[in-house]
Amino acid sequence: MTKSLLGLTAVLSLFLALAGCRGERVTIVTTTSLDNSGLLEEILPHFEAEHGIRTRIVAVGTGAAIQMGRLGETDILLVHDPALEQEFMDEGFGALRQTIVYNDFLIVGPDALPAKTLADALGLIHGNLTFYSRGDDSGTHARELYLWETFGYDIDGFGGWYKETGQGMGSTMNMASTTAGYTLTDRGTYLAMRANLHIGVAYENPEDEGLHNLYSIIKVSSEIRGGDGEAARVFFDWFTSAATVNMIGEYRVDGERLFIPLEE
Amino acid sequence: MISEGLRTAFELLVSFDWEIYQIILLSLVISLSATLAAGVPGVLFGILVSIGRFKGKRLVKVLLFTSMGVPPVVMGLIVLLLAIGPLRPLDLVFTRTAMFFAQFLLVLPIIAGSIVISSEKTQVRVLETATTLGARRKHKVGLLVRETKPFIFMSLILAFSRAIAEVGAVMLVGGNIKGETRVMTTFIAMNTSMGQFGTSIAMGIILLFVAFLIHLALSRFRRDFYG
Incomplete structure (x- = not known):
């Protein structure tokens, strides 16, 4: 028993040593x-x-x-x-x-928002629809805060519809998908994950520089x-x-x- | 980094930031209630397996010991799939109830398994002695529970330690939503992913400090165990 344990330890150590070579x-x-x-x-x-x-x-x-x-x-x-x-x-x-x-960034959610502009889209979400914010100081989070601010909203006054996840893009988008909520995502992550999501594009505008990434x-x-x-x-x-x-x-x-x- | 963490921990605690206290409190409430709730069925099942003589006992024990090692994130996934599937009408997704439920299932086999591991011999001996002395069934049960008491206490401590320290399950089923389902461990994971290592260490220190206080309190009236 002791011998075989020693042998196992030796093999594992050798493996670790080799893996560490660079x-x-x-x-x-x-x-x-x-x-x-x-x-x-x-x-x-x-x-x-x-x-x-x-x-x-x-x-x-x-x-x-x-x-x-x-x-x-x-x-x-x-x-x-x-x-x-x-x-x-x-x-x-x-x-x-x-x-x-x-x-570009886009808003994803269970339904396409009937909005002509980004301001309209945010207006429709505000106070009415569940929105997941990254809340993690990421590049996407920084942009989302900037957009709310640009259109005159005060995040501190947001109610229970606005949920900060503090997690990565994939996890946050999955949370939105699971609960039929909305979130802001970069197009790359959305396309990579699209096959497994129950939500789709709710608002996009590749021409809008406010959404450029x-x-x-x-x-x-x-x-x-x-x-x-x-x-x-x-x-x-x-x-x-x-x-x-x-x-x-x-x-x-x-x-x-x-x-x-x-x-x- | 560690000393900075200590300072930040102190600052977090004396800042009287309601959000921080809410996070600490939620961690405690969920992990304590999950542990206590799982305690009753867990201990009973553990005692039954210990003293039972039935076919397939070895298999039951192997399965029980295996499930003690279920990764929290897997348990979280199972609960999440239940919550978005068959239990959808209950609206459990990303709620505190779901977090409680996941931790309950996570610690249940830990309680039952550790009862079996630690006290099987004791229980069998107690049962044999009681039978020899002609005790009635009702008394046997009472006797068993009494003799298993220190082991029950230990199994609950193990279970609570596991629950308060795990991050995978509560992250998945709770979602770390600010002001709703954020607990100490998901707070730490989040701050680490944000590069705020100091804040993470600070909350880690607070977590250990809280556990320390709990043990200190317990050691007052469980001198047999801590003595």
């Missing part, structure tokens, strides 16, 4: 919305094949992503909160930043991250190259484009 590797912290879209799984193998550098993705909310950047836990950030990103750069944590692509790549400063940052630099150059941006622009889920290059 070659050159780039750590990418990204938002859940980007991770849910399936884009990175599609394009990163191209990078690994071209440059022989392995990648590792950690998906968290934008707030946590920025925090991990500050702590030097990552080489690259892929995020979508321009104000927070600017702050991060101003504080000297980022070496390089470029906004690459955008898509800008994605940026940030290379964390080498002084913060440690190391020479060479692999991260290679990744940044590859990600922002015309060929890669083109590839991202062509990425489709169910025949729909998820991201539109800023150049277009």
